[in-house]
Amino acid sequence: MDAAVLEGGFADAARDSQSTFRAILSALSEPGTVHPVTAVAAPPAPLGPAAGAILLTLLDQETPVWLAPAFGAPVREWTTFQTGAPVTEDRAAARFAVLDTPDLAGFDRGSDAYPDRSATLILTADGATPFALAGPGVDGRRAAALPLPAAFAETWAENRALFPRGLDLLIVGGEGVIGLPRTTELLCTSR
Amino acid sequence: MTTYNFAYLDEATKRMIRRALLKAVAIPGYQVPFASREMPMPYGWGTGGVQVTASITGPDDVLKVIDQGSDDTTNAVSIRQFFARVADVATTTSTTEATIIQTRHRIPETPLSPGQILVYQVPIPEPLRLLEPRETETRIMHALAEYGLMHVKLYEDIAKHGRIAKTYAYPVLVEDRYVMDPSPTPKFDNPKMNDSPALQLFGAGREKRIYALPPHTKVISLDFEDHPFEVQRFTEPCALCGSTGVYLDEIVTDDRGGRMYACSDTDWCERVRAARAEAAE
Incomplete structure (x- = not known):
């Protein structure tokens, strides 16, 4: 095991996870707005510090996590050591997933009786495509530049049509975290 | 108070509650089950609200606690002191200064602003519970959005009393999907829930449920065209x-x-x- 696996966790677990959680909570409550993650986490590359902080805040032994192939052995070992979460290769079994491309296929979307038992996806991405957002958490309509391809609007519309079932998305970039709950209507405004 | 973890609850419990809160925000009006803990106060004193507040509060927050609108009743004072002690959080009685307001059965008269969080203490989160005691049945009713029973209850009120007699815990429909119990707030406060700029979180400790209304969520009080909803x-x-x-x-x-x-x-x-x-x- 690489010694780096043992490093890079929160210095103060209680306060760091609280501030990170509030950023995530605000992000999902106000879809499309960027919320900085200030707590310092240092996961192995290519996982960024903000994504690392989110994993430290939300994951534990009760939440199997799926990691995209781009995140190699050091990230997997770091995640399991720091959070206790089992890494799974089965998308359907994952409560959380860390993605580098917005591929939503195969993840658990919950049931009509228990729509809360769906996966939460954490997408690491940078870029800016103009979208317009509507739905709970948005006063009328909100313009936002999201690091998503224009065609993602259709993918998201399929997810939204399943409501109350559906996946929730956290987009993590250099600036912080953006939330996209299953209720958000997403329109691409560049086409 | 170095003997307690920050904000009283252990980190594993806070993580579990935080995950429930995120799903609650993602599905407005849906009651998310959570593993409610024993708190150092009896059920009925706001154990659900306290667990939610403990899971969100940080050192930068300013906490206000009200009980029926009042800052200085026993319940409000003891919860405020509890958090001042275990979370080292600043407290206030001012609605405008607070970042988090834990409430038992009122929404402040002063309009809330963006960024504020209102935490409700909820005794019975299931709006259908007094009409259908079986959890297995109410869960299916919510899954199918089958709320006929609630409309029959409101209609029976009109048949008996000439009006919808419910004056508190008046059921609401969230985003045209989930019927939700607004907690035993007077129906006077129901219109304030609709399109609120603040985030509203609901915690029911004994019944082990968390639910939420993100800002600017559509919250409509149930009524009939010929008997429209009215406040006191x-x-x-x-x-x-x-x-x-x-x-x-x-x-x-x-x-x-x-x-x-x-x-x-x-x-x-x-x-x-x-x-x-x-x-x-």
């Missing part, structure tokens, strides 16, 4: 500050039928009286 009206102003259009408490002043009506929201009442006094000088 008061014939006289507050006896202390003279406010109208606010929710008033009836206070019995003697044993000969004497009574007065005063603001239920003590912060609002004090603020109005202070402004009056200033204007008079």
Whole structure:
């Protein structure tokens, strides 16, 4: 095991996870707005510090996590050591997933009786495509530049049509975290 | 108080509650089950609200706690002191200064602003529970959005009393999907839930449920076209500050039928009286 696996966790677990959680909570409550993650986490590359902080805040032994192939052995070992979460290769079994491309296929979307038992996806991405957002958490309509391809609007519309079932998305970039709950209507405004 | 973890709850419990809160925000009005813990206060004293507040509060927050609108009743004072002690959080009685407001059965009269979080203490989160006692059945009813029973109940009220008799915990429909219990707030406060700029979180400790309303969520009180929803009206102003259009408490002043009506929201009442006094000088 690489010694780096043992490093890079929160210095103060209680306060760091609280501030990170509030950023995530605000992000999902106000879809499309960027919320900085200030707590310092240092996961192995290519996982960024903000994504690392989110994993430290939300994951534990009760939440199997799926990691995209781009995140190699050091990230997997770091995640399991720091959070206790089992890494799974089965998308359907994952409560959380860390993605580098917005591929939503195969993840658990919950049931009509228990729509809360769906996966939460954490997408690491940078870029800016103009979208317009509507739905709970948005006063009328909100313009936002999201690091998503224009065609993602259709993918998201399929997810939204399943409501109350559906996946929730956290987009993590250099600036912080953006939330996209299953209720958000997403329109691409560049086409 | 170094013997307790920050904000009393252990980190594993907070993580579990936080995950439930995120799903609650993602599915407005849906009750998310969570593994509610024993708290150092009895059920019915706000254990659900306290667990939610403990899971979100940080050192930068300013906490206000109200019980029926009042900052200085036993329940409000003890919860405020609890968090001042275990989370080292600043406390206030001012609605505008607070970042988190934990409430038992009122929404402040002062309009809330973006960024504020309102945490409700909820005794019975299931709006259908008194109509259908089986959890297995109410869960299916929510899954199918089958709310006929609730409409029958409201209709029976009209048949018996000539109006919908429910004055508190008046059921609401969230985003045209989930029927939700707004907690036992007077129906006077229901319109404030709709399109609120603040985030609203609901915690039911004994019943082990968390639910939420993100800002700017559509919250409609159930009614009929010929019996539209109405809030309580008061014939006289507050006896202390003279406010109208606010929710008033009836206070019995003697044993000969004497009574007065005063603001239920003590912060609002004090603020109005202070402004009056200033204007008079």
